[in-house]
Amino acid sequence: MNPDHARIRVEHLREKSDFPFAPLEGVGPNLAGWGVIETSLLLPESVAIMVGPSACLRHSAFMAHARGFTERFHMLCVSELDMTMGNHLSKVERGIADILARRDEKVAFLIVGCPDYILGTDFTGVINRLEASTGKRIILGAMAPITIGLKESPFTSAYTSFYEFLKHEHRQLNENRLNLLGTFMPLSESGEFYRILANAGLDDVVQIPLCPDLDTFARMAHGRASVVLHPLANGLSGKLEREMGIPTCFAPTAYGFSSIREQYERIGQAAGRTLDVAVVEQEARKAAAPLLASLRGRSTAVGCSINGSPFELALFLVENGVNVDALFARGTIKPYEWDLIAKLGAAKPDIQVYNASHPALCGQTAPFDHVEIAYGVDAGMFCANAANVPLSRYQEQKYGYEATIWMLEQTRDAMAHPVSNYDWIYAHDFLI
Amino acid sequence: MKEYHHLLPLATGYFGVSSALYDFDGLVVVYGPAGGAWHINIEDEPRWYRGPATVVGAGLLEMDVILGNDDKFIDNIVRTAKGLGRSFVALSGTPISEIIGTDLKGFARTIEARTDMPVFMVPTAGSEPYPEGASKAFLALADKFMDPNAPKVSGGINVLGAIHLTMGKGTRFAPLLDVLREDRFRIVGMFSAPLPDQTDPLEGVRKAPGAEINAVVSTSGLALAEHMHADYGIPFVVGMPVGLAGCNAFLDMLDGSTPSVHDDCEPVPYRHALVIGEPVLSHGLKYCLSHDFGVGRVDVISVTPSEQMFSQSPGCIGVLAERGHFDRDTDDEKQIGELMNDPSVDLIVADPCYRPLLKGERKFVPLPHTAMSARIHWDMEYEYAVDKGYEYLASQLLGD
Numbered sequence: 001m002n003p004d005h006a007r008i009r010v011e012h013l014r015e016k017s018d019f020p021f022a023p024l025e026g027v028g029p030n031l032a033g034w035g036v037i038e039t040s041l042l043l044p045e046s047v048a049i050m051v052g053p054s055a056c057l058r059h060s061a062f063m064a065h066a067r068g069f070t071e072r073f074h075m076l077c078v079s080e081l082d083m084t085m086g087n088h089l090s091k092v093e094r095g096i097a098d099i100l101a102r103r104d105e106k107v108a109f110l111i112v113g114c115p116d117y118i119l120g121t122d123f124t125g126v127i128n129r130l131e132a133s134t135g136k137r138i139i140l141g142a143m144a145p146i147t148i149g150l151k152e153s154p155f156t157s158a159y160t161s162f163y164e165f166l167k168h169e170h171r172q173l174n175e176n177r178l179n180l181l182g183t184f185m186p187l188s189e190s191g192e193f194y195r196i197l198a199n200a201g202l203d204d205v206v207q208i209p210l211c212p213d214l215d216t217f218a219r220m221a222h223g224r225a226s227v228v229l230h231p232l233a234n235g236l237s238g239k240l241e242r243e244m245g246i247p248t249c250f251a252p253t254a255y256g257f258s259s260i261r262e263q264y265e266r267i268g269q270a271a272g273r274t275l276d277v278a279v280v281e282q283e284a285r286k287a288a289a290p291l292l293a294s295l296r297g298r299s300t301a302v303g304c305s306i307n308g309s310p311f312e313l314a315l316f317l318v319e320n321g322v323n324v325d326a327l328f329a330r331g332t333i334k335p336y337e338w339d340l341i342a343k344l345g346a347a348k349p350d351i352q353v354y355n356a357s358h359p360a361l362c363g364q365t366a367p368f369d370h371v372e373i374a375y376g377v378d379a380g381m382f383c384a385n386a387a388n389v390p391l392s393r394y395q396e397q398k399y400g401y402e403a404t405i406w407m408l409e410q411t412r413d414a415m416a417h418p419v420s421n422y423d424w425i426y427a428h429d430f431l432i
Numbered sequence: 433m434k435e436y437h438h439l440l441p442l443a444t445g446y447f448g449v450s451s452a453l454y455d456f457d458g459l460v461v462v463y464g465p466a467g468g469a470w471h472i473n474i475e476d477e478p479r480w481y482r483g484p485a486t487v488v489g490a491g492l493l494e495m496d497v498i499l500g501n502d503d504k505f506i507d508n509i510v511r512t513a514k515g516l517g518r519s520f521v522a523l524s525g526t527p528i529s530e531i532i533g534t535d536l537k538g539f540a541r542t543i544e545a546r547t548d549m550p551v552f553m554v555p556t557a558g559s560e561p562y563p564e565g566a567s568k569a570f571l572a573l574a575d576k577f578m579d580p581n582a583p584k585v586s587g588g589i590n591v592l593g594a595i596h597l598t599m600g601k602g603t604r605f606a607p608l609l610d611v612l613r614e615d616r617f618r619i620v621g622m623f624s625a626p627l628p629d630q631t632d633p634l635e636g637v638r639k640a641p642g643a644e645i646n647a648v649v650s651t652s653g654l655a656l657a658e659h660m661h662a663d664y665g666i667p668f669v670v671g672m673p674v675g676l677a678g679c680n681a682f683l684d685m686l687d688g689s690t691p692s693v694h695d696d697c698e699p700v701p702y703r704h705a706l707v708i709g710e711p712v713l714s715h716g717l718k719y720c721l722s723h724d725f726g727v728g729r730v731d732v733i734s735v736t737p738s739e740q741m742f743s744q745s746p747g748c749i750g751v752l753a754e755r756g757h758f759d760r761d762t763d764d765e766k767q768i769g770e771l772m773n774d775p776s777v778d779l780i781v782a783d784p785c786y787r788p789l790l791k792g793e794r795k796f797v798p799l800p801h802t803a804m805s806a807r808i809h810w811d812m813e814y815e816y817a818v819d820k821g822y823e824y825l826a827s828q829l830l831g832d
Binding site for chain 1: 436444470488788
């Protein structure tokens with residue numbers, strides 16, 4: 001089994017079934033975004049309590065600790081036998097009651113794993129009794145990778161569940177308020193996004209990671225529009241639109257100037273304002289020119305652990321004369337990416353798209369020895385000689401033209417002062 | 433029920449399987465949903481980094497469970513195993529396979545028939561302590577590969593249980609191997625990794641029955657030692673020698689003699705120590721603190737079961753451990769926290785992850801336990817084996 005089994009030319013990637021099939025799940029550090037705990041704990045004044053076999057809890061605990069949620073994350077270990085017999089329900093109820101008695105948070109996420117999901121354990125009674133006895137809201141969630149591909153992902157569900165804390169608000173439209181959804185690390189209030197919106201009179205942006213409490217979070221109910229930066233928030237924004245009449249638009253992080261301009265147009269349409277980006281774009285193009293010039297002729301690879309779409313970044317690089325050789329992806333290609341893939345296929349059909357989870361790819365670095373710059377820690381994993389630019393969503397977050405310049409500056413810095421891929425993964429946790 | 437984990441729950445059975453088999457050029461298939469194998473590799477198997485695929489996941493999905501798509505997974509495993517050309521395939525169970533009752537033994541038989549490769553399953557789930565998984569993996573490995581007619585090796589010794597979840601990087605364990613070689617022994621097999629001069633990664637396993645004695649350095653190796661005594665009459669010693677006195681005592685035991693206790697120690701200003709970790713290594717630390725550094729009272733908290741190491745099993749000719757009245761087995765964080773904060777305790781040796789349980793000032797000597805902190809402290813500078821362990825502890829206890 002050689003790496004050829006794990007790849008396809010981008011021009012031939014037209015639908016999901018074309019993507020190279022991985023007979024078993026190999027390992028690439030590419031599962032960015034699979035974080036139910038992380039998503040749940042974005043909600044202010046919440047605590048997460050995960051229930052399941054130790055093995056499953058250990059997995060999530062690393063993520064919770066890496067994201068700094070140690071204080072708000074608890075685990076209740078139960079055995080497979082207890083779960084099968086349903087004997088764990090009383091223990092779970094007792095355990096959660098005990099934990100909540102010692103916590104001030106108003107909301108508890110009860111997170112179960114694949115075993116309870118498969119067994120169809122009914123937690124309704126447990127939750128009702130706990131809500132009655134503690135006076136706190138209990139929300140059931142699942143850290144259940146066994147559900148991948150069939151329905152809304154557990155972390156999207158967790159994010160959508162935040163609607164429960166908005167739906168009872170009496171909606172009073174605030175003309176100047178915009179909801180920003182899908183951020184983990186918040187966008188800076190002094191950054192481009194806030195500036196452009198403020199110039200159009202939208203000077204009150206609410207984003208969940210910056211909400212200190214549920215009251216602040218509830219202000220979203222009065223926003224005039226929602227902007228979604230990450231697909232996980234589409235469920236919540238859809239509910240806000242359907243149930244509360246708050247217009248929404250999907251404008252994910254992008255690096256290409258034309259993509260960014262289109263996104264600002266969409267945001268403006270949703271908000272009913274004209275966003276003036278001409279000067280900002282002009283300045284960004286000017287600043288980007290020398291940085292892009294230094295990349296021309298370089299061999300690059302793009303991975304799927306970056307903030308944004310690897311296909312979109314690759315397209316931007318190719319359109320600006322940068323040589324993209326390889327792209328590392330997962331089978332979960334998002335609907336909006338197919339158009340990008342088609343454009344990329346037309347612009348540079350010979351780019352090889354690899355399934356980063358394919359077992360034939362593990363330990364393979366020789367085919368990528370020539371790559372000089374790798375975007376994403378998953379690409380850096382395979383491109384051993386490349387300067388690795390993580391573009392992680394756990395770094396400071398940029399949006400719009402600012403993100404493009406930041407990406408190019410990060411590339412310049414990585415080439416001048418490379419940080420090893422090992423350190424990005426093991427010292428900085430830029431993988432999950 | 434192990435309630436209220438707030439730090440990290442310890443690694444469990446299939447993590448132990450991975451730890452035991454990782455270095456033998458096989459393919460370990462974790463039979464569960466996506467993500468299980470990924471997390472083992474990223475967090476608990478730093479040996480994975482840029483290495484070949486050893487631990488892979490089955491990628492089980494909901495409809496597979498409902499529909500029982502066994503054929504699909506057998507096909508996938510066969511295809512991958514043949515494609516990668518590994519020396520064996522091991523199937524390891526997860527909470528899901530345990531709950532739905534997947535017939536992994538049947539899988540193994542079918543895959544073996546279709547690949548002509550050695551294939552075995554290890555009955556793990558997701559709640560058991562990791563040494564149990566490692567122990568079962570060793571037994572399966574022995575059953576599959578050990579050669580009952582292996583030639584006898586004069587001075588031959590096998591080292592059992594040196595898994596990375598207990599021992600950390602192999603370089604930390606290497607000083608003990610050097611001591612054994614310097615003494616009179618020839619290392620026949622390491623059940624956890626091939627020896628540097630072995631081109632066939634499983635050579636040590638095949639030849640293991642030819643050894644004169646087994647050294648069991650963690651509880652993960654105990655069941656195999658008992659099995660090898662029953663089948664081949666090989667006696668064994670249990671212990672992980674930390675420091676100088678421990679090393680001497682361990683070598684005495686391997687020679688079949690009563691260990692001579694030398695209390696010619698470097699006294700330290702600590703009177704009551706608490707050691708938290710895997711039982712064999714923790715008792716090795718206790719021996720060192722008592723006999724090399726004169727700490728008056730050392731209590732061991734074994735976070736995985738220790739009972740078997742004191743069970744006076746036939747074939748066991750020595751245990752480098754002094755069981756104390758206050759030693760106990762628990763991984764309950766609340767209980768561990770209470771013991772750590774006992775006012776009389778003035779020295780703690782434990783994985784740094786336990787430090788947040790301390791409420792006041794104590795001398796805390798960090799000694800990572802990979803089954804607890806995984807990659808978090810993988811690259812930390814520390815030692816425990818023989819004289820290197822003495823030097824590390826001396827620098828911690830006698831330094832500034």
